[in-house]
Amino acid sequence: MEKTYSSWMDGAWKSAQKEYAKETPLLGPDGTLMSPGWARHNVFNYDRYKVAHPMRRKEWDFYQLSNGKYMAQISFANISLGGYVSAVLVDLTAGKTLCTAMSPFLGGKDKYVLPPKGDVPNHVQMTIGKASFEFDTKETSRTISFKMGEVECQFQMDILPGLENITTVLPFKGFPDRYFMTTKQNCMPCEGAFKTKDGVYNFSKDDTFCVLDWGRVCTPYSLVWYWGNGSAYLTDEKGDKHLFGFEITWGIGDESNATETCVFYDGKAHKFGAVDVETFPKPDGYMKDWVFKSEDGRFELTMKPFYDHHSDLNVLVMRMHSHQVHGLWSGKVTLDDGTVLEIKDMYAFCEYVENRW
Numbered sequence: 001m002e003k004t005y006s007s008w009m010d011g012a013w014k015s016a017q018k019e020y021a022k023e024t025p026l027l028g029p030d031g032t033l034m035s036p037g038w039a040r041h042n043v044f045n046y047d048r049y050k051v052a053h054p055m056r057r058k059e060w061d062f063y064q065l066s067n068g069k070y071m072a073q074i075s076f077a078n079i080s081l082g083g084y085v086s087a088v089l090v091d092l093t094a095g096k097t098l099c100t101a102m103s104p105f106l107g108g109k110d111k112y113v114l115p116p117k118g119d120v121p122n123h124v125q126m127t128i129g130k131a132s133f134e135f136d137t138k139e140t141s142r143t144i145s146f147k148m149g150e151v152e153c154q155f156q157m158d159i160l161p162g163l164e165n166i167t168t169v170l171p172f173k174g175f176p177d178r179y180f181m182t183t184k185q186n187c188m189p190c191e192g193a194f195k196t197k198d199g200v201y202n203f204s205k206d207d208t209f210c211v212l213d214w215g216r217v218c219t220p221y222s223l224v225w226y227w228g229n230g231s232a233y234l235t236d237e238k239g240d241k242h243l244f245g246f247e248i249t250w251g252i253g254d255e256s257n258a259t260e261t262c263v264f265y266d267g268k269a270h271k272f273g274a275v276d277v278e279t280f281p282k283p284d285g286y287m288k289d290w291v292f293k294s295e296d297g298r299f300e301l302t303m304k305p306f307y308d309h310h311s312d313l314n315v316l317v318m319r320m321h322s323h324q325v326h327g328l329w330s331g332k333v334t335l336d337d338g339t340v341l342e343i344k345d346m347y348a349f350c351e352y353v354e355n356r357w
Contacts, residue, residue, distance in 0.1 A: 015274040018257045031177040038258035040164040046116045052177035056218045065190045065210035068347035083105045087146040095307045101151040103131035118214030118252040150347040155192030166262040170253035183214040186231045186245030223355045225251040230348020246274045270336045272298040301331035324351035
């Protein structure tokens, strides 16, 4: 099985899980990473001016929402050399992108600065070129909006009181001042509309969920990763509905302190060990079944793909090459108390990415 990183399936390592529950500094005065591990809320205090390599600093807020038929992505990214704000609408069932609106910008030390945490109340409102956007986070809700020419969208989502997320800080071996810190917040029922020149696409909280991918990183030039994520309502034997979600990311950096693997159930995070996929999908296996297994046996799901949202941005020395595969997931997961949840035909995605940036 072809690999570009160490995997637990290769017998190369066994993951540990170092959890932080109290506020802790992310970086020392010289930019050295101080706190590798994970947390249920972002307790890592980030100071962008302590980053040892400002031109390797990348910061983003990325929202992806979907009802399994249509998917919208609203994102802002500042990768020091420059960045962009964008809104994308994809028809998953037809397998095509309906709309892409993007406004890029050139970099600058203090240009377009985002808040230092993404899971606490914060507000971002900017105009970049012909695009304007706003991200507004409150204790129990989020609102995101975007407007550029004929493209306009606005979404509102619920945040359960006390909703936990998974925030991970991953180091890179041999690079004491490089790190990858992200927050993934699932299980946010979402409603709103995406307007294009061809029509309006509406989303309902009955079947639409949003995930926030929030990142503040300082990385080496080349990265490879998998990212899988999904949220849904599960109905128990009594007929009660429960918010369920999962987050699996691997292949980035040194995962000996923590893995970015977690199940969410009724707002609480249930941590488990490293995950891998049985068959490496590259180069032509993306539309075949993806079989996921965790090292501790608590996550065993199979994705049957129905669409590969493939993108390849290749500009000079930069390349962002992604296969984000969408499908129906079935199998079982085990919560911290031993409860086994049966999953049947749940919509979710997993991507395989190779980046040079």
